Amino acid sequence: MKRNFPKPLLHHPVLSAQIGFNLQMASLRVAAQIREALARFEISPAKATALSLVRMNPGCDQSALGRALLVNRASAMKIVNSLSSGGLVERKPGRNLRTNALFLTEAGERLLDALLPAIEQADALAVRELEPTQRKALRRILAPLAKLHGGEDP
Amino acid sequence: MKRNFPKPLLHHPVLSAQIGFNLQMASLRVAAQIREALARFEISPAKATALSLVRMNPGCDQSALGRALLVNRASAMKIVNSLSSGGLVERKPGRNLRTNALFLTEAGERLLDALLPAIEQADALAVRELEPTQRKALRRILAPLAKLHGGEDP
DNA sequence: TATTGTTATACTCTATAACTATA
DNA sequence: TATAGTTATAGAGTATAACAATA
Numbered sequence: 001m002k003r004n005f006p007k008p009l010l011h012h013p014v015l016s017a018q019i020g021f022n023l024q025m026a027s028l029r030v031a032a033q034i035r036e037a038l039a040r041f042e043i044s045p046a047k048a049t050a051l052s053l054v055r056m057n058p059g060c061d062q063s064a065l066g067r068a069l070l071v072n073r074a075s076a077m078k079i080v081n082s083l084s085s086g087g088l089v090e091r092k093p094g095r096n097l098r099t100n101a102l103f104l105t106e107a108g109e110r111l112l113d114a115l116l117p118a119i120e121q122a123d124a125l126a127v128r129e130l131e132p133t134q135r136k137a138l139r140r141i142l143a144p145l146a147k148l149h150g151g152e153d154p
Numbered sequence: 155m156k157r158n159f160p161k162p163l164l165h166h167p168v169l170s171a172q173i174g175f176n177l178q179m180a181s182l183r184v185a186a187q188i189r190e191a192l193a194r195f196e197i198s199p200a201k202a203t204a205l206s207l208v209r210m211n212p213g214c215d216q217s218a219l220g221r222a223l224l225v226n227r228a229s230a231m232k233i234v235n236s237l238s239s240g241g242l243v244e245r246k247p248g249r250n251l252r253t254n255a256l257f258l259t260e261a262g263e264r265l266l267d268a269l270l271p272a273i274e275q276a277d278a279l280a281v282r283e284l285e286p287t288q289r290k291a292l293r294r295i296l297a298p299l300a301k302l303h304g305g306e307d308p
Numbered sequence: 309t310a311t312t313g314t315t316a317t318a319c320t321c322t323a324t325a326a327c328t329a330t331a
Numbered sequence: 332t333a334t335a336g337t338t339a340t341a342g343a344g345t346a347t348a349a350c351a352a353t354a
Contacts (some may be wrong), residue, residue, distance in 0.1 A: 002203075010211045010222040014270065016201060016300075019292055020277045024199070025300035027181035028224050030174045032308060038334085044343080045178070049169060057164045063312060068164040070182050075345050080237070085309065098312045100352040116168065125172045134295050137172055139258045141288050141295075145281070146179035154186060198320085217335060229322050231337065252330040252335045308323085 030126040041115055048119065050079050051104065051112045059096055059101040059127035070154050083108070108110055177299075184280040195269055199295035202273065204233050205258065205266045208243055213255040216247055224308050237262070 015021040036046050043051075044101040046069060053068050054060065066076030080102065088108035090098040101112050104112065169175040188199050197205075200223060207222050208214065220230030236254065237243040242262035245254040258266065281289050 007216070007221060008218050010207050010214055010218055012207055012210055012222065016212060016275045016297070017293075018272070018273065018297070019281050019289065020188050021203065022293065022296035022300040023177065023181045023184050025224065027177045028298050029299065030177050031222075045174075049175065052169050053164050053166055055341085056166055056168060060162070060164055061312075064162050064164055067161060070179065070186075072346065073312070074314080074316095074347080078344080081236050090186050093206050094312095096312095096354070100313080101230065112334085118262050119172065119174070123172045128175050130295065135173065137291055139171075140296050141175065141284060141292050142173070142176035142180050144168070145183065146176040200321085215335075225321085226323065227334095227336070228324080228338085232321080248335090250331070250335095256334080 001116075011152070030123070033126050034119060034122045039117065039119045041111065041118070045110070047079060048115050049084060050083060051088060051108055051115070053107070054102050054111055055104050058103050060094075060095070061099040061101065063099075065102065072154055184277070188273060188276045188278050191272045192269065195265065195272070197265070197269070201233060201237060202266075202269050204237060205242060205262060205269070208256045208260050209263070209266055212257050213246075213248070214256065215253040215254075219256065226308055 010114055012021075025125050031045060038045060038048055041048075050069060051064060053065060057064070062076045062080050063073050065080070066073050069076065069079070070080070080091070084091065087105055088111060092103060094101040127138070130138065134151060166175075168288065185199060192199060192202055195202075204219060204223060207219060211218070216230045216234050217227050219234070220227055223233070225233070233242060234245070239247060241259055242265055244257055244259050246257060248255040284292065285286070
């Protein structure tokens with residue numbers, strides 16, 4: 001049986017005043033919970049996000065997916081390769097000869113259907129300490145900071 | 155001259171409804187800005203955070219630092235090794251024979267003094283789109299989600 | 309000229325597991 | 332028994348740089 005003695009906590013008054021620090025810490029903790037919830041599906045949060053993006057944007061190309069995920073083309077390539085070799089996403093001929101169009105396979109659709117409730121549950125768990133009004137406020141405030149952009153590679 | 159054509163943006167109505175997704179995206183973008191601001195000091199956000207934590211908690215041990223940074227002992231070790239070989243942090247004998255106590259060196263103090271304004275500036279830049287009241291609300295709401303914990307390794 | 313896909317490569321970060329020493 | 336430090340190793344994730352093909 002684990003005794004789990006209380007461990008000393010560190011002070012961080014300077015960093016706590018900064019939004020970036022709090023965002024980072026909150027994000028790390030929520031991401032860890034979501035990662036844990038997704039573990040039994042053997043998929044990472046980023047790849048689950050990619051699946052959802054492909055479903056909502058059927059026929060999108062890899063570069064657009066990369067921009068949405070805030071990674072460059074080479075990294076988007078890796079993600080799509082992984083999902084493709086896992087039989088979850090497929091590349092089809094795109095709107096011109098140098099782009100390809102991404103779609104979920106049947107298996108991808110089924111996996112995403114199974115995934116989304118787990119993500120929602122982990123999400124709700126992560127913010128369970130917040131009042132409903134705070135959750136709404138957080139969503140509203142975070143939206144512009146999380147907005148997709150159309151600029152260069154990261 | 156770069157033409158910078160508008161790139162297609164992807165829809166993500168499902169994920170946008172989730173706080174975890176928005177936290178992650180917002181955090182990625184803010185982290186990128188802070189990383190950029192710290193580039194000229196040749197230090198990563200995590201190491202800058204570690205410096206600040208050691209200053210605020212002189213004599214703390216590596217494991218406590220690791221818990222504050224949400225990484226395990228081995229990772230904390232690497233961070234301290236890097237800061238130590240850079241002459242920014244030093245290990246001194248701790249409160250007992252199996253712990254060591256961390257302190258900033260003179261160089262560490264000076265670097266952190268130079269770093270903090272850059273971090274603050276990047277932080278302010280990252281949230282410039284928010285109203286002052288929203289910034290305050292965000293800080294307050296994020297605080298419990300970012301709270302340090304005393305549990306197991308990540 | 310700019311964009312897309314692709315490949316190869318390297319780097320950073322983190323985790324796991326094992327070991328030692330100490331509490 | 333549990334904790335702290337250490338080491339070696341492996342894996343994920345991402346960036347850079349180059350190239351070919353296409354727009």
